Amino acid sequence: MAATTSERDKELSLVQHLGELRDRLMVAGIAVLITTIIAFLFSVDIVRILLVPVNCEFFHVDPSHFPYVVPEYICHETRTKLIALSPTENFTTFLRVSLFSGIALAMPVILFEIYAYIDPALFPKERRFVRLTVLPVLGLFLTGMAFCYFILLPNAIKFLINFGGDVIENQLRASDYISFVTTFILGVGLVFEVPAIIYTVVRVGVVPRSWLTRQRRYVFLLAFVVGAVITPTPDPFNQTLVAVPMYLLFELGLFLARFVPARPAAA
Numbered sequence: 001m002a003a004t005t006s007e008r009d010k011e012l013s014l015v016q017h018l019g020e021l022r023d024r025l026m027v028a029g030i031a032v033l034i035t036t037i038i039a040f041l042f043s044v045d046i047v048r049i050l051l052v053p054v055n056c057e058f059f060h061v062d063p064s065h066f067p068y069v070v071p072e073y074i075c076h077e078t079r080t081k082l083i084a085l086s087p088t089e090n091f092t093t094f095l096r097v098s099l100f101s102g103i104a105l106a107m108p109v110i111l112f113e114i115y116a117y118i119d120p121a122l123f124p125k126e127r128r129f130v131r132l133t134v135l136p137v138l139g140l141f142l143t144g145m146a147f148c149y150f151i152l153l154p155n156a157i158k159f160l161i162n163f164g165g166d167v168i169e170n171q172l173r174a175s176d177y178i179s180f181v182t183t184f185i186l187g188v189g190l191v192f193e194v195p196a197i198i199y200t201v202v203r204v205g206v207v208p209r210s211w212l213t214r215q216r217r218y219v220f221l222l223a224f225v226v227g228a229v230i231t232p233t234p235d236p237f238n239q240t241l242v243a244v245p246m247y248l249l250f251e252l253g254l255f256l257a258r259f260v261p262a263r264p265a266a267a
Contacts, residue, residue: 024113031109036102043094046101047082050181053153054080054161054172082174093174100182107138129203137196144192148185152241156184191226191246198253202260209257216250223247 039046084090103110111134119127161170202209227243 021117024117028106028110028113031106032099032102034102035105036098039101039105040094040098043098043101046097047094047178050097050178051080051082053149053157053181080172082172082177084174089173089175093178096175097178097182111138133196133200137193140192140196141189144189145185147192147245148188152188153181153184155237155241188242191242192249194246194249195253195256198250199256199260202257209254209260212254212257219250220247223250 082093084093115130115134122130161172198212201207202212223246224239224243227239227241227246
């Protein structure tokens with residue numbers, strides 16, 4: 001009888017957890033729906049922002065200023081417009097932009113709901129660690145997206161559009177361009193999470209910092225391989241723009257791992 005009661009308690013506990021998960025997913029879904037609707041109202045402006053790297057050059061240096069090099073921000077007079085090749089492409093493109101923007105705007109609510117769901121299962125030290133890492137992780141992600149938007153993206157698009165320009169006229173299709181830009185920005189933003197990942201794996205004891213330190217030469221090579229994969233241009237300049245910051249992020253992660261509290265010795 002006791003065993004039957006215990007099994008029933010476990011079933012009730014599982015049902016309660018699933019019910020809480022459902023409720024929190026509904027809250028996150030409603031938040032995404034609301035922010036997506038808001039983003040749709042400003043979708044034209046968002047698309048124009050995503051087109052800025054095509055029309056502008058960030059941190060352009062005029063050779064006539066040498067040796068007094070002063071970076072400039074230059075926008076061309078001709079405004080590039082996207083083209084659509086199907087009747088529904090305009091609407092689906094704006095809908096995709098609105099959805100991505102809505103998810104980004106609703107991310108604080110999504111993260112809070114995830115944290116609130118796992119919070120009862122955390123120990124006090126784990127709860128403190130999660131709370132302290134939320135802002136740094138978000139900051140690294142936003143820094144990565146800004147780095148891609150202002151530095152990598154203009155160079156990559158300029159190379160791709162001008163490549164073979166003598167025989168091929170490059171017209172930017174709406175769906176392909178939006179997919180390319182959002183994927184590239186998101187990918188670089190995730191790459192900038194390397195320091196947080198290194199700190200976390202060292203703190204939870206997955207790998208020791210000393211082992212990661214000995215892998216520097218391999219990480220340096222891997223950074224250029226990953227840079228070649230995620231960079232949409234084959235030229236070494238853009239690959240280096242990705243690889244060097246990636247390796248520096250690895251070094252930053254090793255530096256932060258120095259402050260990981262010592263794990264208590266096993267009894």
